[in-house]
Structure formats: C-alpha cells, structure tokens
Amino acid sequence: MLIEHYGKVRLELRRRRQDLECSITPVSLERMDAERGHWVDGGQSGKLSWGLMRFNKPLN
Numbered sequence: 452m453l454i455e456h457y458g459k460v461r462l463e464l465r466r467r468r469q470d471l472e473c474s475i476t477p478v479s480l481e482r483m484d485a486e487r488g489h490w491v492d493g494g495q496s497g498k499l500s501w502g503l504m505r506f507n508k509p510l511n
Contacts, residue, residue, distance in 0.1 A: 453501050454494035461487035 464471070464484055471480060493499035 453499060454491055457487050457490040457494070461491065 461484060464480070464487065468480060475483075490499065
C-alpha cells in the first residue's frame with residue numbers, strides 16, 4: 452500500500468500544481484514531488500514498507 456499511497460499523493464500533487472502554487476513555492480512543490488518519488492522508488496525496490504509500533508506509557 453505504501454507504493455500506491457505515495458504514488459497517488461504524487462499524482463494529485465502534480466494534478467493540482469497550479470492551484471497549490473498560490474500557497475506553496477515552486478521550489479517546495481518540486482521538492483515534495485521528488486520526495487514522493489523517493490518513497491515510491493524505495494517501496495518498489497523493497498527497501499521501504501509500512502510498519503506499526505505500539506508503545507505503552509509507564510503508569511508511574
């Protein structure tokens with residue numbers, strides 16, 4: 452699901468780029484696009500996957 456999630460986020464970022472440029476700089480949008488690409492590439496290469504950690508706070 453990691454690949455699908457970040458792939459869809461990246462596509463939506465690209466689709467809405469003109470709208471987003473009103474509040475986000477082009478440099479930031481480029482960085483966000485590249486970062487989502489790294490997540491997708493890492494998932495496709497088997498280097499990344501979802502994980503879950505659960506912590507319990509001590510009672511005292």
